[in-house]
Amino acid sequence: MRMEFRLAGSGGQGVILAGVILAEAAVSYEGLNAVQSQSYGPESRGGASKCEVIISDGEIYFPKVISPDVMLIMNQSSWNKYIHDLKKGGIVVADSTLVKELTPVDGHVFPFEITGSAIHEFGRPVVANIIGLGCLAGVTGVISKEAVRKAIMKRVPKGTEELNERALELGYQMGIRKTLEFTGRGESNGGEDFEPIRDRSKASV
Amino acid sequence: MVKTGKGILMQGNEACAEGAIACGMRFFAGYPITPSTEIAELCALRLPQEGGVFIQMEDELSSMAAVVGASLAGAKAMTATSGPGFSLKQENIGFACMAEVPCVVVNVQRVGPSTGMPTSPAQGDVMQVRWGTHGDHPMIALCPWSVQETYNIVIRCFNIAETLRTPVILLMDEIVGHLREKVVLPDPSTLTIVSRRKPQKSSLPYLPYKPVYGDVPAIADYGDGFRFHVTGLSHDYTGFPTNDANVAAEEIKRLHRKVQAARNEITFVHKYRLEDAEIAVFAYGGVARSAMEAVMRAREQGIRAGLFRPITIWPFPEEEVRQSLGALKAVVVAELNLGQMRLEVERCLGKGIEVIGLNRVGGQIITPDDILETLRGVK
Amino acid sequence: MAEVQNNPILKYFRASKLPHIWCPGCGHGILMGALVRAIDKVGLDQDRTVIVSGIGCSSRAPGYLNFDTLHTTHGRALAFATGIKLARPELKVIVLGGDGDIAAIGGNHLIHACRRNIDLLLICFNNSIYGMTSGQYSPMTPTGRLATTAPYGNIDRPFDLCQLAAAAGATYVGRATSYHVTLLIELIAKGLKHKGFAFIDALSQCPTYYGRRNKLGPSVKMMEWFKEVCIPVGAAKKMTPEQLRDKIVIGEMVNTPDVPEYTEEYEKVKARAKEMSAG
Structure with a gap:
């Protein structure tokens, strides 16, 4: 098993932290290997931010991602910049609050109101990254929700654990629901041939 | 406190600080600079917990000076920086060489010259590490390719520094410094830790430099x-x-x-499938990870390739290079500069062997595909 | 000879390293003598005292002094000393340097050592010139004076080092000269006892490169000039800026003992860190 992820958005959206949590979940709570790397501009807020994670049950040497299996895209400019790198038949989770123009992709696109939900459900746009991560876990199943939850507890600032746990739960349910919809009825912009990476029956809805 | 014995996710810069603390580093003076700053930040957090001292000095020059001062007062001392700061530290690195003061200097390389590209990887400092100071002295520099190796090797750097009473450079790059990956930290009681040998009180008249x-x-x-x-x-x-x-x-x-x-005792190299190789990739630091993958893929395609990875880059592992690469058809030197280490490889191998430079600057990385393509192009 | 052998300050010198390299008439020997007399007065443990210097004429002084001594790079003495003091706070650390060393190339380290209020004593052997390199102007060369690099007269304005140190946060500041030796010993002794950063601006004469070129010498005449232009700090307070023009104020300028000292504050950091990591 080897799965390559790219998470992208603007600085301050927390995509790097989301990637660190994903890698932490794989290493510390799933017993897998993972590498996480990042690139970012000089801005702490705004500017482009990109985070890459590779999860594998074998050794990982080259740590960068050229064509990701899975992407989490948190804004339009990241969509425009990276969407063509997606591996053929890959999966994209997009924040439809900020990605308005979903150009055609040779893969499965899952749009979610990620930032919108962060604002409406929690009044805190800052948890969008964790909702997005929840969506990613729900859609791909590559990492269990429990592993992500534990990694969140380890990596988020003290005092925000409960908020982030709720954000994860929301995102995860959004992801699971949409995946079941797609696979159940076979009609969605996820595409007819979409197969979740891990067996859904094991997922806790 | 970090857990030992179990796989955890750790950043290269974190591993540098934790490894140093594990082997007894108790003084860190530094100045913020991307992409090494996490080392200083972690030392600021962790050293006082261990009874050590962190100080953020007013500049890079004084950071290096404070490290030398602390070491003379008996502390295992370290500083960390990147290319622009490393240039400034040279003055007192030279002092430490001359006055034989043990210390470890970390350089997490970024793109230069000058301010260059702070968050992008490069390996343009390999010659500055060797020849950056004025005067004529040897230099020791070790270059890790993974987070785990960073942890292990910073300990070796301290052991060498303390044994030989000299500064040792841990030459990282942004790829490894900012990479997070799985590490398994050894039980501290299993570590080999060396400390400087002190004079006998009775050995008067005391000749400190004898x-x-x-x-x-x-x-x-x-x-x-x-x-x-x-x-x-x-x-x-x-x-x-x-x-x-x-x-x-x-x-x-x-x-x-x-x-x-x-x-x-101070030369460490990593060799992979060189026994029957016809061509080899010579690569170090983060680039060696691309090289490893390229060599594995080349082998799958029937190309008899191998990897030579110097961990100790200074003193340059001349004998090992001659022994391992001296009979090959060609050597590809892949590095994030315009051919600095290639000069050393060429010098050691002489004219009989084709030495091919695979070079990249400006912050882009060398991918396994790039190396594989070069290997396939060797006639 | 017997008198010399019984001299109570002889034990502070490495006799085999004397005579010193300074020119006849140089003020630095007087300043070094004042330092050891102050050390004797305070009763410092020679095995627990480190003397650090940079580069320059005055920075050769540690070589003559029987302590742990460190002759560093140009301007960086305070930074080396900061490392020593933080690594072993129980040691007394004294820093010596010239005006080029302390105020020019080491100026940044000066203001930051003052700001931290780290427990070091710094004595600037201030002779208004770069002596070791044969007479170039320093940040302490008065405007209008001649130097090898100011052949038409110096247009730079000098620092008032005491005001600089005080403004930067030094908690003990004083000035004396090679003429006012008793005052100098008293200031150094008080600086040694002070817990925090102490700065002494010790004016010295360089007859060879400063006095001769500016026709101020010989040495005795330069010291007499110190006598004439120096005004005790108490008297200066009653004088107008007009009256103080071309005068040099000497004495104790700052003595604020209650400011938190850096290494003591760092001990508190250690305690907090241990408490927080345990809890």
Whole structure:
């Protein structure tokens, strides 16, 4: 098993932290290997931010991602910049609050109101990254929700654990629901041939 | 506190700080600079927990100076920076070489020259590490390719520094410094930790710079009652300045000899499938990860390729390069500069072997595909 | 000779390293003598005292002094000393340097050592010139004076080092000269006892490169000039800026003992860190 992820958005959206949590979940709570790397501009807020994670049950040497299996895209400019790198038949989770123009992709696109939900459900746009991560876990199943939850507890600032746990739960349910919809009825912009990476029956809805 | 024995996710820069603390580093002076800042930040958090000291100095020059001062007072001391800061530290790195003060200097390389590209990887400092100071002295530099190796190797850097009484450079790059990956930290009780050898109180009159262990002197710590003198001027065994050309020459030669004599103990190389190889990739640091993958894929395609990865880049592993690569058809030197290490490889291998540079600058990385393509192009 | 052998300050010198390299008439020997007399007065433990210097004429002084001594790079003495003091706070650390060393190339380290209020004593052997390199102007060369690099007269304005140190946060500041030796010993002794950063601006004469070129010498005449232009700090307070023009104020300028000292504050950091990591 080897799965390559790219998470992208603007600085301050927390995509790097989301990637660190994903890698932490794989290493510390799933017993897998993972590498996480990042690139970012000089801005702490705004500017482009990109985070890459590779999860594998074998050794990982080259740590960068050229064509990701899975992407989490948190804004339009990241969509425009990276969407063509997606591996053929890959999966994209997009924040439809900020990605308005979903150009055609040779893969499965899952749009979610990620930032919108962060604002409406929690009044805190800052948890969008964790909702997005929840969506990613729900859609791909590559990492269990429990592993992500534990990694969140380890990596988020003290005092925000409960908020982030709720954000994860929301995102995860959004992801699971949409995946079941797609696979159940076979009609969605996820595409007819979409197969979740891990067996859904094991997922806790 | 970090857990040992179990796989955890750790960043290269974190591993550098934790490894150093694990082997007894108790003084860190630094100045913020991307992409090494996490090392300083973690030291600021962790050192006082361990009874050590962190100080953010007013500049890079003073950081290096404070490290030398602390080491003379007996502390295992470290600083960390990137290319622009490393340039500024050279003055007092040279002092530490001359005055034989053990310390570890970390350089997490980024794109240069000058301010360059702070968050992008490069390997443009390999020659600055060797030749950056004025004057003539040896230099020791080790270059890790993974987070785990960073942890292990910073400990070796301290052991070498303490044994030979000299600064040791841990030459990282942004790829490894900012990479997070799985590491398994060893139980601290299993670590081999070496500390500097001190003079006997009875050995009066005390000659701090008289070689005692091979060519290495036994220099006291300040405050231990020896009342000795340390200077960056050429000095004799007493530690006091000399204008005697023979004494000055002998001192410089001794500095070289003590490193040369320890060559076998301080030279580490990683070789992969070179036994039956026709061509090899020579790569170090983060780029070696691309090289490893390229070699594995080349083998799958029937190309008899191997990897030579120097962990110790200075002193340059001449003998190992000649032994391992001397009979091959070609060697591809892949590095994030315009051919700095290639010069050394060419020098060692001579004209009989084709040495091909695979070079990239400007912050882009060298991918396994790039290396594979070059390997396939070797006639 | 017997008198010399019984001299109580002889034990502070490395007799085999004397005579010193300074020119006849140089003020630095007087300043070094004042330092050891102050050390004797305070009763410092020679095995627990480190003397650090940079580069320059005055920075050769540690070589003559029987302590742990460190002759560093140009301007960086305070930074080396900061490392020593933080690594072993129980040691007394004294820093010596010239005006070029302390105020020019080491100026940044000066203001930051003052700001931290780290427990070091710094004595600037201030002779208004770069002596070791044969007479170039320093940040302490008065405007209008001649130097090898100011052959038409110096247009730079000098620092008032005491005001600089005080403004930067030094908690003990004083000035004396090679003429006012008793005052100098008293200031150094008080600086040694002070817990925090102490700065002494010790004016010295360089007859060879400063006095001769500016026709101020010989040495005795330069010291007499110190006598004439120096005004005790108490008297200066009653004088107008007009009256103080071309005068040099000497004495104790700052003495604020209650400011938190850096290494003591860092001990508190250690305690907090241990408490927080345990809890």
